[in-house]
Amino acid sequence: MFSNGGPKQLGRREFLGALAVGGASAAGQAAPPLATSLPEPMARPGGADLAYGLPAPEEAHVERALSMTAGFPVWRTPLQRQRGVITPSGLHFAVHHNGVPEIDPRRHVLLLHGLVNQPLRFDLERLLRYPMVSRVHFLECAGNSAANALSPTALDQTLGEIAGEVSCSEWTGVPLSYLLREAGLKDTAQWVVAEGADGGSHSRSLPLKALLEDGMVALFQNGERLRPSQGYPMRLFMPGWEGNVNIKWLHRLEVTDAPAYTKDESGLYTQVLADGGIERFAFHMEVKSVITHPSGQQRLHEPHGFYEISGLAWSGRGRIARVDVSVDGGRSWTPAQLHAPVLDRAFTRFTLPWQWRGHRAELMSRATDEQGRTQPLRSEWKRRYAMHSFNHYNAVQAWRVQVDGRVENLYA
Amino acid sequence: MFSNGGPKQLGRREFLGALAVGGASAAGQAAPPLATSLPEPMARPGGADLAYGLPAPEEAHVERALSMTAGFPVWRTPLQRQRGVITPSGLHFAVHHNGVPEIDPRRHVLLLHGLVNQPLRFDLERLLRYPMVSRVHFLECAGNSAANALSPTALDQTLGEIAGEVSCSEWTGVPLSYLLREAGLKDTAQWVVAEGADGGSHSRSLPLKALLEDGMVALFQNGERLRPSQGYPMRLFMPGWEGNVNIKWLHRLEVTDAPAYTKDESGLYTQVLADGGIERFAFHMEVKSVITHPSGQQRLHEPHGFYEISGLAWSGRGRIARVDVSVDGGRSWTPAQLHAPVLDRAFTRFTLPWQWRGHRAELMSRATDEQGRTQPLRSEWKRRYAMHSFNHYNAVQAWRVQVDGRVENLYA
Structure with a gap:
């Protein structure tokens, strides 16, 4: 039935058979007579709960793996411990070019300006009034699995260490099209330069057309407000695009007629091809x-x-x-x-x-x-x-x- | 257009119009000239991140509401703060009849016995070997919104306080059918009595047929291991059924030919009808x-x-x-x-x-x-x-x- 140890697809019947073949050692173990003593936790009252729950202390080893890459900290999701498709927010990957800024949500403002009829500013209270959409999407760093690309020999690491710069969440926020159309776009509008309120003003240029279709100012992740590591109180979100264009701590959107060629897009996030060509503004993460x-x-x-x-x-x-x-x-x-x-x-x-x-x-x-x-x-x-x-x-x-x-x- | 303040459905065009009607006060505010000084967080390097991320300190007020109901603590999800459909695990509702037991996952064992051909026991390592499924499902306490049912006047409370005994997660675990069929069911098998390893041995009787169709031994919630408050290291999960049958800290499944009429099902979770009739084993939560x-x-x-x-x-x-x-x-x-x-x-x-x-x-x-x-x-x-x-x-x-x-x- 499994003569080659091959990848033969098993029906339920065969799967159960497979378990039975191995007997007690491959499947559930035959039970001894019922113990006369109950499991120890049943002999005493249980403890208290928390207003905001946390994982079991026994699972404290399940955390993000930290490494310094290209001079900045990279926190990788332990994908080898994830089941299902939702990544817990506490384990979502993060790459911090300029650390995690402390932002007072009551003072934070998003400015929308440039080639628009009416520049606008949005504080949080105002943004929360807009219609919102929720979507489950992965987010992946452009540089995920870099060691596999660069190391001449395969590094003996966990999956999270190798390829943990990708996670998946339910993101909720305001479609960017609402804000852009409210400001009114001038005929020459083609690009949007998005900037974060971090110490290095991380910024990227994005095609306006795509932002109108799919862009979102994300305010919530997995049902609660964004966490500081993910851009609290707001970030840009573009489904399927490389992580670094999903500008965290978003504070400025400037509508332009051309890309700004910011430091973050002309340097690290441009790819050189084997034939000497250059892959610039290659936003989509591949299959x-x-x-x-x-x-x-x-x-x-x-x-x-x-x-x-x-x-x-x-x-x-x-x-x-x-x-x-x-x-x-x-x-x-x-x-x-x-x-x-x-x-x-x-x-x-x-x-x-x-x-x-x-x-x-x-x-x-x-x-x-x-x-x-x-x-x-x-x-x-x-x-x-x-x-x-x-x-x-x-x-x-x-x-x-x-x-x-x-x-x-x-x-x- | 909104002459009656009525619930007229708005198209995108009308919605944007609606915003524009209110002008600067209803929509994004007109932006002043660009400030010459940058937002303060941009003037300094950012801080460090954590191996297991947490919400922003400014969101510390977003927590579960605690009340003592029928003598035990009830922690309610602040639904009025949730966006999207996934409830963060830290905010999932919990009702603790006997507190939260501390369970050593290396010693915890699930016993499957009764009307089976071969009683079986499963430790965690073994269960983690089985094929798993993941499903997004709500979970609701039978007593959710009880105050609305009982109080003669409507209590002035938040939504979470009123109806927060319901949450929604991605649950991952082993279909119960695999375990039951592996043990082999005797012809007289009709019910399963599930028992938790808490101090009060919370237990319920469930129809075998439904468990074979839909039952799961859940090991993960929202991508990570169950939290103590949700039954770590394992719980029974029956999609759409009242919360208390989803036995937490599951340690025993006994296959029987009749319900056990446990204290937890003959008392609190049986409903009396206006005509004097009794609604027993009414498992499904309604629309x-x-x-x-x-x-x-x-x-x-x-x-x-x-x-x-x-x-x-x-x-x-x-x-x-x-x-x-x-x-x-x-x-x-x-x-x-x-x-x-x-x-x-x-x-x-x-x-x-x-x-x-x-x-x-x-x-x-x-x-x-x-x-x-x-x-x-x-x-x-x-x-x-x-x-x-x-x-x-x-x-x-x-x-x-x-x-x-x-x-x-x-x-x-």
């Missing part, structure tokens, strides 16, 4: 996927056991159409199950049942979006970009399962 | 809705201004099909916009644009689910149940907007 379970530095404790392969896929250009999974280093591929709801520019969870037989295995996932775009192999991605380029890395992530069950990062 | 903005104790500061009426609707029996809103105390109704995705047994956000003209207004929402069930008026609900009954209260919630803009709870 990508990662297997979260099993993944780097996890360990499969039981050979000849059932494991569910589970992962996340996303695309900045629409919905995920399919994810194929290989457990033999790419020689054969099996379509994974996509879990509903499959939302536009959001994490989609995929799974595939797998029976591990204690052999060395190479696990890979390859996502395709509704536009038909598919992840390249690392070698293909490297051929397209210059040696030192690392932004927009979306190549297939592979994991090697060693015979002792340890899982390691692998270049496929 | 319900609340306007979150504007709602109790909020204040509309600007007469003759645009306000978006925004609210949440849900049903334990399926998807929300429509929500009608009245701003004139129920004399006329207008269909609200339902925001996608409209998910099964989950919060659905609805909105309706509204122009307030400074008059006394009575706002109401009335949800209908895909089964065609509609919320009753309070008088209709009261006719069905005995005078002292309060569980499963789902009558239309009304708010009165006073001429000074203050919003108050109102019995419609």
Whole structure:
């Protein structure tokens, strides 16, 4: 039934069979006679709760991984511990070019000016009066998975350390089109320069047309106000676009007729191609996927056991159409199950049942979006970009399962 | 255009017009010349971030409301501050019959026994090996809105205080059918008695058939492990069913041929009807809705201004099909916009644009689910149940907007 340890799709019947085959060691263990003593917590009254709840103390190790990259702190989501598609706000990735500013929400003002008929300013109280929309979207740093692009050998790290500059939340805010149309756009209006109220005035130029279609001034994340790390009290949000254009601590939108070529867009966030060309204003994050379970530095404790392969896929250009999974280093591929709801520019969870037989295995996932775009192999991605380029890395992530069950990062 | 201050649905064009009508005071304010000095936070480097992020200190007032009800603490979600449909885990409602037990996840075991071929026990490590599913669902206490049912006059409270025993999360766990079928069900199996590892061994009897269809042992909430307040390390989850059957700190499932008539189901969670009949094992929470903005104790500061009426609707029996809103105390109704995705047994956000003209207004929402069930008026609900009954209260919630803009709870 699993003669090759291959990625054969299991029906419910077969899956249950698979568990039963392993007997007590692969499935639930046969129960001993009912203990006469109750579990210890049942012998005493429970403790008090908090007005704002927190994770269990036993889960304190589940936190963001910090590293200094290009001189600034990068906090990565431990995707290898996430189930489902919503990232807890406390674990959302963050890249801070200029630290986290302390902003008094009562004094913060968003200025909308430039090529408009009537410059406008909005304080929080006023913005909260506008109609709002909520959407579940991923957010990914342009530089996510940079080490996979740059390191000549695959680094032995967790998934979060490798590719944790991506998270997914429900974002709520005011469609930017309402504010822009209220100000009135002049005929020459083509771009918008958005600026944050941080110490380095992080700023980017964005095409007006796209902002009118999809842009939002986000005020809430996962049902509560934005957190300081995510731009409190307001940020720009452009679904599917690279993280750094989603300007945090947003305080100024200037409508212009041309890009401003700010330091943040002419430098770090422009990509050099292998042929010497330059990819500028390449906003969309491409189709990508990662297997979260099993993944780097996890360990499969039981050979000849059932494991569910589970992962996340996303695309900045629409919905995920399919994810194929290989457990033999790419020689054969099996379509994974996509879990509903499959939302536009959001994490989609995929799974595939797998029976591990204690052999060395190479696990890979390859996502395709509704536009038909598919992840390249690392070698293909490297051929397209210059040696030192690392932004927009979306190549297939592979994991090697060693015979002792340890899982390691692998270049496929 | 708004001659009656009525609930006329506004197109985008009209909405923008509405803003413009109010001029600088109703919409964004005309901007003064650009200040020569930058916002103060831009003049200094930003601060550090945390490995596990928290809300802004300025939002510390957004917390759960605590009250002692029937002798135990009830923590209510401040729904009047929630946008979107996901409730932050820190603000999820909780009712603690026996406090919050401290459970060591390495020692916690789930026992599955009774009318099965092979009793089984599952520790956490083992459960985490099973295939998992994730679903966005609301969870509501049977006694939510009890004060509206019992108090002879409408209490002047916030929405959270009135009806905050309901929240919505993405729940992830192992379908119970996998575990039950693995144990093997005897022919006489009809019910399952689920018991928590809390000091009062909270327990309920549930029909086996429903558990096989929809039941889950939930291990994750909103992407991270369950919090202590929500049953860490595991709870039973039955979508759309009253909160107390979703046994927290789940440690035992006993398959039986009949209900156990536990103290928790023969007492508090049985409803007495007006005709003397008894509603027992009435698990489904009914179709319900609340306007979150504007709602109790909020204040509309600007007469003759645009306000978006925004609210949440849900049903334990399926998807929300429509929500009608009245701003004139129920004399006329207008269909609200339902925001996608409209998910099964989950919060659905609805909105309706509204122009307030400074008059006394009575706002109401009335949800209908895909089964065609509609919320009753309070008088209709009261006719069905005995005078002292309060569980499963789902009558239309009304708010009165006073001429000074203050919003108050109102019995419609």
